[in-house]
Amino acid sequence: MNSLKALTDSYYNVDSLEKYIDLNRISQSDPESFWSTIAERNFSWRKKWDKVLDWNKEESTVKWFEGAKLNITENCIDRHLASKGDKTAIIWESNDPTEAAQHISYKELSIRVNKMANVLKNNGAKKGDRICIYLPMIPELSVALLACARIGAIHSVVFAGFSAAAVASRINDADCKMVITSDGSYRGAKKLNLKSIVDEALENCPIVETVLVANRTNLDVEMKAGRDRWLEKELSYAEETCEAEEMDAEDPLFVLYTSGSTGKPKGMVHTTAGYMVYTAFSFKNVFQYKDGDIYWCTADIGWITGHSYILYGPLLNGATTIIFEGVPSYPDYGRFWEIIEKYKVNQFYTAPTAIRALANQDIDFVNKHDLSSLKVLGSVGEPINEEAWHWYNDNIGKKKAPIVDTWWQTETGGIMISPIPFVTPTKPTFATLPLPGIQPALMDEEGKEIQGNSTAGRLCIKFPWPSMARTVYGDHQRYIDTYFSAYKGMYFTGDGALRDEVGYYRITGRVDDVVIVSGHNLGTAPIENAINEHPAVAESAIIGFPHDIKGNALAGFIILKDETRNPENLQKEINNLISSSIGPIAKLDRIHFVSGLPKTRSGKIMRRILRKVSSNEMENLGDTSTLLDPSIVDEIIEKVKEVL
Ligand code: PRX
Numbered sequence: 010m011n012s013l014k015a016l017t018d019s020y021y022n023v024d025s026l027e028k029y030i031d032l033n034r035i036s037q038s039d040p041e042s043f044w045s046t047i048a049e050r051n052f053s054w055r056k057k058w059d060k061v062l063d064w065n066k067e068e069s070t071v072k073w074f075e076g077a078k079l080n081i082t083e084n085c086i087d088r089h090l091a092s093k094g095d096k097t098a099i100i101w102e103s104n105d106p107t108e109a110a111q112h113i114s115y116k117e118l119s120i121r122v123n124k125m126a127n128v129l130k131n132n133g134a135k136k137g138d139r140i141c142i143y144l145p146m147i148p149e150l151s152v153a154l155l156a157c158a159r160i161g162a163i164h165s166v167v168f169a170g171f172s173a174a175a176v177a178s179r180i181n182d183a184d185c186k187m188v189i190t191s192d193g194s195y196r197g198a199k200k201l202n203l204k205s206i207v208d209e210a211l212e213n214c215p216i217v218e219t220v221l222v223a224n225r226t227n228l229d230v231e232m233k234a235g236r237d238r239w240l241e242k243e244l245s246y247a248e249e250t251c252e253a254e255e256m257d258a259e260d261p262l263f264v265l266y267t268s269g270s271t272g273k274p275k276g277m278v279h280t281t282a283g284y285m286v287y288t289a290f291s292f293k294n295v296f297q298y299k300d301g302d303i304y305w306c307t308a309d310i311g312w313i314t315g316h317s318y319i320l321y322g323p324l325l326n327g328a329t330t331i332i333f334e335g336v337p338s339y340p341d342y343g344r345f346w347e348i349i350e351k352y353k354v355n356q357f358y359t360a361p362t363a364i365r366a367l368a369n370q371d372i373d374f375v376n377k378h379d380l381s382s383l384k385v386l387g388s389v390g391e392p393i394n395e396e397a398w399h400w401y402n403d404n405i406g407k408k409k410a411p412i413v414d415t416w417w418q419t420e421t422g423g424i425m426i427s428p429i430p431f432v433t434p435t436k437p438t439f440a441t442l443p444l445p446g447i448q449p450a451l452m453d454e455e456g457k458e459i460q461g462n463s464t465a466g467r468l469c470i471k472f473p474w475p476s477m478a479r480t481v482y483g484d485h486q487r488y489i490d491t492y493f494s495a496y497k498g499m500y501f502t503g504d505g506a507l508r509d510e511v512g513y514y515r516i517t518g519r520v521d522d523v524v525i526v527s528g529h530n531l532g533t534a535p536i537e538n539a540i541n542e543h544p545a546v547a548e549s550a551i552i553g554f555p556h557d558i559k560g561n562a563l564a565g566f567i568i569l570k571d572e573t574r575n576p577e578n579l580q581k582e583i584n585n586l587i588s589s590s591i592g593p594i595a596k597l598d599r600i601h602f603v604s605g606l607p608k609t610r611s612g613k614i615m616r617r618i619l620r621k622v623s624s625n626e627m628e629n630l631g632d633t634s635t636l637l638d639p640s641i642v643d644e645i646i647e648k649v650k651e652v653l
Pocket of ligand 1: 267313388390393418420503504517
């Protein structure tokens with residue numbers, strides 16, 4: 010058995026099962042030495058920490074590396090300049106395959122980030138300010154995040170598919186003074202006018218003083234005098250160097266919104282040092298990235314996967330990371346495979362929804378391309394079903410590239426449970442084992458930890474890890490209520506999981522009212538709120554049901570006030586309402602107009618029944634005797650059968 014000391018030098022890269030077992034043991038018996046060793050050896054600090062971990066269980070506050078001073082961009086960029094200045098940091102691939110790609114070296118990235126940082130400062134941004142970023146997947150998006158981090162401003166990226174109302178609520182929640190956007194965006198054959206969405210949002214955001222607009226599509230947009238500025242023009246006179254702001258370890262790096270099961274989205278706050286240490290460490294190990302490899306994650310930077318594993322994790326490791334502006338189906342369903350061949354991608358990280366959609370196409374789209382460069386395949390965002398797992402393994406990895414089924418969340422900041430390729434034997438549909446430093450637990454409904462293997466329960470994490478979200482922006486009580494109240498002193502993930510006979514974890518899905526649709530986390534309550542605003546609607550209940558491609562799709566059970574309306578028109582109007590209040594991703598696949606909902610005597614909707622009926626499990630509805638009106642179930646079954 011290796012001692013902590015003996016492992017120290019090679020700590021960072023877990024490249025054998027023996028080492029995994031040792032590190033896992035050490036990280037649990039002495040987490041502080043474990044993380045401080047990793048932090049000390051692999052990053053550049055302006056000042057080291059005074060205390061590794063300060064954990065106040067009563068108040069649910071966690072601080073890592075307190076007292077340390079740093080700037081994450083010095084770790085992502087500056088420290089690589091001497092040895093890797095000319096190495097490509099970012100390869101940008103356009104939506105349009107005929108448009109030239111950009112190969113941005115670390116040196117060039119440094120200049121672009123510094124210039125953008127100066128633009129932010131010239132426009133009044135300073136340390137601690139929140140800046141909303143609403144951009145398509147163009148290089149300016151990654152440059153904007155890093156520029157915020159350079160000056161200590163807190164970025165709040167909003168996925169550029171969200172509606173004006175969703176953008177406005179996120180801007181207002183975080184009090185953003187500045188917005189960075191573009192005139193428009195390309196998504197496959199579509200051209201979207203992002204600036205007009207921002208303009209609409211800003212009608213309800215009086216605090217925003219400045220909007221910086223990148224030119225991507227040459228759209229004719231309205232520029233509001235005194236507020237809106239073209240980014241290119243601002244950049245043209247910005248200086249090329251900008252001293253990095255000195256940040257405390259626990260200074261917020263960013264806010265990123267995630268849906269909750271109730272109410273408005275939660276702005277998860279991630280802080281500087283812990284996020285840096287954990288995303289770098291997990292990227293290195295989960296992808297076994299070696300110098301010279303080309304890494305590609307197909308997520309959007311608007312989601313946590315993009316933050317941690319397109320941008321920060323790869324750059325912290327001096328990697329080459331691909332940013333792809335387009336979609337898997339444009340100009341045809343071979344686009345992903347074409348890009349892998351074009352750049353000889355070594356690690357490829359995508360979502361089960363994309364895998365399922367691509368597996369449904371002619372296999373020639375795959376077989377036309379040389380995919381032999383692939384060493385590791387990743388999956389993230391939702392459970393990967395067995396069929397998709399095998400298709401990915403057989404046709405893309407040719408059974409030679411291990412699949413890392415990575416389980417994690419916006420809240421966890423980094424990958425928590427995942428195989429380490431070439432170290433952990435994989436098993437279809439299993440995320441397998443926790444990374445070193447992560448202590449999962451399965452809990453029963455009485456709040457007791459379930460010991461032993463071959464069991465199932467609710468997934469919690471017992472001990473803090475460096476990249477955990479520290480709070481919900483502006484609402485620490487909501488953070489406590491959502492994550493630390495169900496099981497005292499433990500982080501509750503909201504997911505159910507099972508542990509097999511050897512201790513491998515398989516995530517079975519959400520146990521709350523969040524539905525993962527095409528890998529996107531959607532709370533049902535905000536969708537219901539949107540629908541209930543329709544004048545013809547009295548009440549609604551939204552649930553998720555299994556869908557071949559999307560993993561889950563949404564169904565709405567709606568009671569009408571006005572039953573004289575044409576149902577088809579109503580369905581369209583309801584989906585349009587959802588689209589404009591949240592975004593097209595939250596649209597309902599099925600809408601059932603019903604005369605009642607299955608409610609308990611205390612008025613609670615038994616969504617379990619709606620879920621089972623929608624999943625065609627009519628025979629297995631469980632106890633319905635506590636319902637106020639059990640006869641409503643028959644009506645619901647009839648309505649659902651009409652569309653099955
Ligand atoms: O239910 C789990 C599911 O996605 C949720 C987190 O969503 P989000 O915060 O948007 O982050 C997605 C990207 C990290 C989880 O609570 N999920 C994520 N990865 C997996 C997964 N479910 C099963 N298997 C996974 N590998």
